Amino acid sequence: MICITCMRPVDSLYTVYSNDHIQLTDCPYCQETVDKYVEIDNVLLFIDLLLLKAGAYRHLVFNALELHLSKYPKRKALNDCQCLRDYTQALLFNVKNWFCKYDRLNRLWLLLLSFEIYLTWVTEESKYIYYLNRNNNDGKLIMLSKKLPESFKWDSAIMRNTITSKVFTWSPPIQYLYFASYCILDVSLFHTFTQYFILKKLHWKHYSVSSKDVISYTILLSYGAKIFPILMLIWPYDTLISMSIIKWVANLYIIESLKIVTNLSYWNIIKIFISVSLLRYFMVKPILIVFVAKFNFSVIKNLIHQEFILLLQKSGTYLLL
Numbered sequence: 001m002i003c004i005t006c007m008r009p010v011d012s013l014y015t016v017y018s019n020d021h022i023q024l025t026d027c028p029y030c031q032e033t034v035d036k037y038v039e040i041d042n043v044l045l046f047i048d049l050l051l052l053k054a055g056a057y058r059h060l061v062f063n064a065l066e067l068h069l070s071k072y073p074k075r076k077a078l079n080d081c082q083c084l085r086d087y088t089q090a091l092l093f094n095v096k097n098w099f100c101k102y103d104r105l106n107r108l109w110l111l112l113l114s115f116e117i118y119l120t121w122v123t124e125e126s127k128y129i130y131y132l133n134r135n136n137n138d139g140k141l142i143m144l145s146k147k148l149p150e151s152f153k154w155d156s157a158i159m160r161n162t163i164t165s166k167v168f169t170w171s172p173p174i175q176y177l178y179f180a181s182y183c184i185l186d187v188s189l190f191h192t193f194t195q196y197f198i199l200k201k202l203h204w205k206h207y208s209v210s211s212k213d214v215i216s217y218t219i220l221l222s223y224g225a226k227i228f229p230i231l232m233l234i235w236p237y238d239t240l241i242s243m244s245i246i247k248w249v250a251n252l253y254i255i256e257s258l259k260i261v262t263n264l265s266y267w268n269i270i271k272i273f274i275s276v277s278l279l280r281y282f283m284v285k286p287i288l289i290v291f292v293a294k295f296n297f298s299v300i301k302n303l304i305h306q307e308f309i310l311l312l313q314k315s316g317t318y319l320l321l
Contacts, residue, residue: 003027004058072101161306193276222257
């Protein structure tokens with residue numbers, strides 16, 4: 001447990017007296033209340049998360065998470081098992097214990113992934129229709145594109161040969177499976193690479209709670225920014241503009257939340273975020289192309305080439321705009 005103000009370790013968050021009276025502990029280092037969110041309602045805590053209050057994030061990621069995980073026994077060491085029966089029992093115990101320990105987090109991840117899949121599906125479909133019809137409704141852009149090299153000139157026919165066009169010829173259930181695979185792979189890579197850079201490269205570590213759990217929970221909370229507009233129905237969330245806004249806001253939430261929790265410099269956090277984003281961009285879609293092409297090398301080569309040409313055309317568009 002830590003003080004949410006100075007982030008130094010403390011022995012307890014509060015003291016329980018008779019009649020269940022609770023007195024919050026003061027930090028011996030900064031003299032502030034160790035964790036005021038112990039007595040704050042969840043609604044107010046949720047609002048403070050929206051406002052990126054450092055104390056709210058540190059309360060959930062460090063103190064609340066540690067208190068929750070401490071209720072469950074530690075995993076059994078499989079190396080100490082003497083026979084197959086003991087090994088099987090220990091393995092089953094660890095699996096059951098893991099599902100019980102992380103049940104709440106897993107449910108929250110499932111909820112967020114469900115929204116992420118839907119938002120990704122809507123975004124890709126909107127982009128596909130927009131770029132496919134661009135020649136017909138953006139004559140000014142086509143005139144301007146004459147100033148660019150041939151590979152940068154916009155040609156909507158390219159969209160018909162990309163992996164996206166192939167996906168949208170499938171039935172809706174298969175499309176859903178594709179975008180589910182896309183989102184799960186994307187989130188998994190983001191978690192893995194972010195944990196690797198922070199824990200291995202920058203050697204950040206927390207003394208009590210598992211450092212991987214801390215990073216994972218932080219990303220989970222920051223990912224929640226993507227579903228806030230949907231839950232509160234603030235604006236039409238299924239348009240390209242609103243989706244872009246949500247994406248940028250979510251990215252800012254991730255950067256700020258990692259800064260709050262790890263206390264690393266903004267420069268290090270931004271470097272990690274850019275590196276991880278580039279790795280995701282150049283890994284997720286190529287991996288899916290391999291499976292969509294059914295490991296056919298010529299089809300894989302053609303799809304990757306079309307995606308590259310489309311990227312050049314989008315780059316040309318951005319240069320013009």
